[in-house]
Amino acid sequence: MAFVITPEPPLAAWLIALKAQMTRAPGFFDGRPVIVDFSQLSPGSEGVSTLLTDIEALGISVIDVENIGEIPGADPWKRPLVGGRPGAVVEIKPREVAKPEPPQPMPGLIVEDHVRSGQSVLFPKGDVTVLGSVSSGAEILAGGSIHIYGTLRGRALAGAQGFGRARIFCRKLEAELVSIDGFYQTAEDMSPDVRGTAAHIWLAAGRIMIAPQK
Amino acid sequence: MAKVIVVTSGKGGVGKTTSTAAIGAALAQSGDKVVVVDFDVGLRNLDLVMGAERRVVFDLINVIQGDAKLHQALIRDKRLENLSILPASQTRDKDALTSDGVAKVIAELREKFDWVLCDSPAGIERGPAMAMHHADIAIVVTNPEVSSVRDSDRIIGLLDSKTERAMRGERVEKHLLVTRYDPARAARGDMLKVEDVLEILSIPLLGIIPESQEVLKASNVGVPVTLNNPETAPARAYQDAVRRLRGETVPMVIPQERKTLVERLFGRRVA
Numbered sequence: 001m002a003f004v005i006t007p008e009p010p011l012a013a014w015l016i017a018l019k020a021q022m023t024r025a026p027g028f029f030d031g032r033p034v035i036v037d038f039s040q041l042s043p044g045s046e047g048v049s050t051l052l053t054d055i056e057a058l059g060i061s062v063i064d065v066e067n068i069g070e071i072p073g074a075d076p077w078k079r080p081l082v083g084g085r086p087g088a089v090v091e092i093k094p095r096e097v098a099k100p101e102p103p104q105p106m107p108g109l110i111v112e113d114h115v116r117s118g119q120s121v122l123f124p125k126g127d128v129t130v131l132g133s134v135s136s137g138a139e140i141l142a143g144g145s146i147h148i149y150g151t152l153r154g155r156a157l158a159g160a161q162g163f164g165r166a167r168i169f170c171r172k173l174e175a176e177l178v179s180i181d182g183f184y185q186t187a188e189d190m191s192p193d194v195r196g197t198a199a200h201i202w203l204a205a206g207r208i209m210i211a212p213q214k
Numbered sequence: 215m216a217k218v219i220v221v222t223s224g225k226g227g228v229g230k231t232t233s234t235a236a237i238g239a240a241l242a243q244s245g246d247k248v249v250v251v252d253f254d255v256g257l258r259n260l261d262l263v264m265g266a267e268r269r270v271v272f273d274l275i276n277v278i279q280g281d282a283k284l285h286q287a288l289i290r291d292k293r294l295e296n297l298s299i300l301p302a303s304q305t306r307d308k309d310a311l312t313s314d315g316v317a318k319v320i321a322e323l324r325e326k327f328d329w330v331l332c333d334s335p336a337g338i339e340r341g342p343a344m345a346m347h348h349a350d351i352a353i354v355v356t357n358p359e360v361s362s363v364r365d366s367d368r369i370i371g372l373l374d375s376k377t378e379r380a381m382r383g384e385r386v387e388k389h390l391l392v393t394r395y396d397p398a399r400a401a402r403g404d405m406l407k408v409e410d411v412l413e414i415l416s417i418p419l420l421g422i423i424p425e426s427q428e429v430l431k432a433s434n435v436g437v438p439v440t441l442n443n444p445e446t447a448p449a450r451a452y453q454d455a456v457r458r459l460r461g462e463t464v465p466m467v468i469p470q471e472r473k474t475l476v477e478r479l480f481g482r483r484v485a
């Protein structure tokens with residue numbers, strides 16, 4: 001799948017907007033082939049001869065151009081569309097939940113996939129590691145700590161059977177609720193400073209503490 | 215090999231029925247044998263959108279209960295002879311959809327057609343479960359707003375755990391279809407961005423269908439939008455989605471607001 005972008009004059013402003021978009025959504029173009037449509041530009045448009053270089057300088061891979069006409073500097077890009085990469089997002093592998101083995105060492109539960117809205121993962125015996133994201137409306141309940149390598153949008157309840165030293169880690173905090181040893185904090189009470197960050201959550205003197213990971 | 219596709223979403227009113235009709239017709243236009251099956255027992259709609267409502271005699275439930283043969287319930291489209299519809303019952307209860315009955319009907323449809331498209335009802339209960347159970351492919355229809363995205367996420371979880379394929383340890387191939395995308399509202403920030411929807415749902419994007427009056431016009435005359443006026447923006451977006459479904463690489467265009475020349479000039483003058 002390729003994306004088509006259609007630059008419009010003035011190009012300087014357009015490039016700034018594109019850059020802003022990429023800061024807002026890093027990874028949006030990541031590795032995805034992009035086609036540049038020149039239909040809104042003419043050979044005289046200011047900055048047109050360096051446009052493709054400017055776009056590539058932002059880390060976007062231009063695989064083709066459209067409606068190019070006689071625009072200078074674009075020739076090297078007039079190449080045929082070659083094997084676009086698959087869709088926006090990586091295909092997800094079948095969910096495999098590692099079966100806990102008999103004790104020693106203390107086994108953790110590894111969830112290889114996303115945990116979707118409406119699903120809960122319950123593991124009173126120990127730690128839970130999720131390789132994907134935890135959706136809004138999904139929940140992880142662990143006797144030990146919880147590690148989430150994707151975004152935590154749902155609920156994470158660690159130390160659920162009275163283990164105050166349990167912790168929660170996630171790559172991006174957008175949680176509805178986090179809890180350790182029965183103490184909890186809802187989205188509403190979370191400081192805006194930690195939302196969206198890679199967060200580390202622990203319990204200190206009966207209070208939920210949240211800080212960005214160092 | 216026939217492919218069974220479920221068109222599903224969790225939430226109602228997002229465009230499942232519209233998309234089933236549009237995609238079914240577009241698939242049939244290239245000569246494949248296609249059937250669209252209405253699973254929305256009690257709230258049937260697909261017959262109306264396909265313009266077949268005046269020719270319904272038997273329905274899915276009649277076939278399941280053995281009151282009619284499959285070929286008696288299938289209605290052939292007036293425009294495309296290789297496109298058929300299997301209507302739902304408007305009067306029966308959805309509990310009449312027995313697992314065995316549905317399995318038999320789907321197996322028979324697989325023999326007769328290249329594509330079997332199942333239009334799912336909303337929700338997560340029996341109706342949607344039956345509609346998705348035999349699917350090889352799921353088209354998850356989502357509007358760019360939070361409640362629709364969350365419901366789709368829920369449905370993806372069910373596709374990965376409750377379907378026949380999931381139970382065999384295989385996967386249902388899942389595709390995201392973003393519908394009713396309104397470029398003006400997107401520009402104002404009143405809607406989720408497509409990239410945010412993609413990030414949350416993490417399944418490949420099949421297409422982006424713009425919000426358009428053409429969809430209403432087509433459904434009012436009972437013609438799938440891809441047949442009614444193939445040149446319109448939603449029809450083209452559906453045609454592109456169908457090409458991607460067939461495995462072609464088609465560039466994804468995010469619908470933009472089309473400004474008239476006057477608006478452009480005016481916009482520049484004030485700027």
Ligand SMILES: Nc1ncnc2c1ncn2[C@@H]1O[C@H](COP(=O)(O)OP(=O)(O)O)[C@@H](O)[C@H]1O
Binds near residue numbers: 430
């Ligand atoms: N792209 C679109 N633009 C405008 N209206 C649409 C679009 N898609 C669907 N609709 C309208 O939205 C309503 C719900 O669509 P429908 O396909 O019946 O949804 P569902 O089957 O998911 O309940 C209908 O009135 C339909 O005409």
Ligand SMILES: [Mg+2]
Binds near residue numbers: 231334335
């Ligand atoms: Mg419907």
